[in-house]
Amino acid sequence: MTKIVPIDRRGSDCNKWRSFEADVIPLPVADMDFAADPAIIAAIEKRISHPVLGYGSATDELRQTIVDAMLAEFGWAIKPEWLVFLPGVEPGFxxxxxxxxxxGQTVMQEYPVYKPLRTAPATWGLKTAAVWQTPDDKGHWHSDSGDLAAAAERSSLMLLCNPQNPTGRVYTRDELLFISQLCLKHDMLLVSDEIHSGLTLDGRRHIPVASLSKDIEARTITLMAASKTWNIAGLKAAFAIIADDAxxxxxxGAKKGLVxxxxxxxxxxxxxxxxxxxxxxxxxxxxxxxxRAILHRFLAEHLPETGCVPAEASFLAWIDLSAYRLNKPAAEWLLQHARxxxxxxxxxxxxxxxxxxxNFACAPETLAEALSRMARALAKE
Structure with a gap:
């Protein structure tokens, strides 16, 4: 039986643990405090055993492995030549x-969304048509279809994040069909960040939006990586799947010596x-x-005024502390008062x-202590 092993990363080069003072429990950066699969470590050791570490590129075997994985996991038949390898998803979008x-053109995307994706349009002098998601009475985050349609009318490209960061939502087939129809109707390119697609929970199955039809496949750039799923983000390897040759x-060509x-x-x-x-x-x-169950049980029992819809994928909890009316942004307040x-x-x-x-991808004891600190601090408010 495969065992997931939590690792104490203090004293290492870990960004998450080096970003705070020693008494702080860090739960921000989106990687996991778990040891990687021994098979991955063995593959790295095997590659290092070759005494030359010069320039390299993806082998035919790697390309075929990804082709096979897309078919097995998502029922999506892609071709090896569609793959473009990148040092990360962020350079890709x-x-x-x-x-x-x-x-001066407008790009549409749904908010809230993680900062690198949210701020990317401005880097290139673009405007953003932001469509805000809200949770419905069943706790499912979604965007209003009318708002999406209105944004599409003035946009030349759509940025999609699925599974979504920070809400943890996994888009349904109907939602993705609606988005794809908007892109086709308005001649928009669709750039889909699907980096968390391997970590759907509760038996859910991720649907790559490009897999819905040949039409949308031809105008979609799908961005994926093993980094989140297998906790190897520091190795800087990702890929784009692009069906259309042009x-x-x-x-x-957009690498421009920068990527x-x-x-x-x-x-x-x-x-x-x-x-x-x-x-x-x-x-x-x-x-x-x-x-995730530990987190939500604790919130229900000890912090019932919080709002938090259980993530449908990955390891990020999007938590509303507005009811506590803190005198500064909640993250700053928790760092000061709960450490x-x-x-x-x-x-x-x-x-x-x-x-x-x-980020709840840590040892259960670490998560429990962080939540206890939060509850004790908020109880004093």
Whole structure:
């Protein structure tokens, strides 16, 4: 049986644990405090055993491994030549904005959304048509179809984040069909960040939007990576799936000397992850669901005034602390009074100071202590 092993990362090069003073429990950065699958470590060691670490590129075997994984996991038949390897998803959506937009044009995306994606349009002199999601009475985050349609009328490109960060929502087939129809109707390119697609919870199945039809496939740039699912973000390896030859060539031209090749160790790890590590992925999904349950039980029992819809994918909890009427943004307040570090709601959109994003991919004991600190501090308010 595959075991998920929490690791004490204090004293290492870990960004999350180095960003705060020693007495702070850090739960912001979106990686996991779990040891990687031994098969991935073995693949890296095997690659290092070759004494030359010069420039490298994706092998035919890696390309076929990803093709097989897309078919097995999502029922999506892609071709090896559709793959463009990148050092990260973030360079990918910036390349797309650079290649397919002109300064002054409008890009649509749904808010709240994680900061690198939210702020990317402005980097390229673009305007954003923001469509705000809200939770319905069943706790499912969604955007109003009328708002989406209105934004599409004035946009040249759509940025999609599915599964969504920070809300943790997994888009339904009907929602994705509606989005794809808007893109086709308004001749918009669709750039879909699907980096959390391997960590759907509760038996949900991720649907790549490009898999819905040949029409939408031809005008979609899908961005994926093994980094979130198998906790190898530091190896800097991702990929785009682009079916249309002309779109792919224009996208690749947007590197402009700014986007480098992929780390050879990242390529080796990626091949192992997609080819050998399904058991570890299934085990980490179970661990995340257990930690999510710990979180929501605690909030219900000790902090009932919080608002938090259970994440449908990945390891990020989007928590509303507005009811406590804190005198500063909630993340700042919690750092000062509870000594826990979380992502501020203001990173994900305007007027979200009462919200936080909390990473629950850690040892259960760490999560429990962080939540206890939060409850004790808020009880004094």
């Amino acid at each position: 910036n390349m797309a904005l650079s290649a397919f937009s002109e300064p 779109v792919r060539q224009k996208f690749m 480098d090749s992929v780390n050879v160790l990242g390529l080796a790890a990626m091949e192992a992850a997609y080819g050998q590590c399904q058991d570890w992925r299934d085990a980490v999904r179970k661990t995340l669901a257990e930690n 826990i570090g979380v992502s501020s709601g203001t990173d994900f959109g305007e007027n979200l100071g009462g919200w936080i994003r909390l």
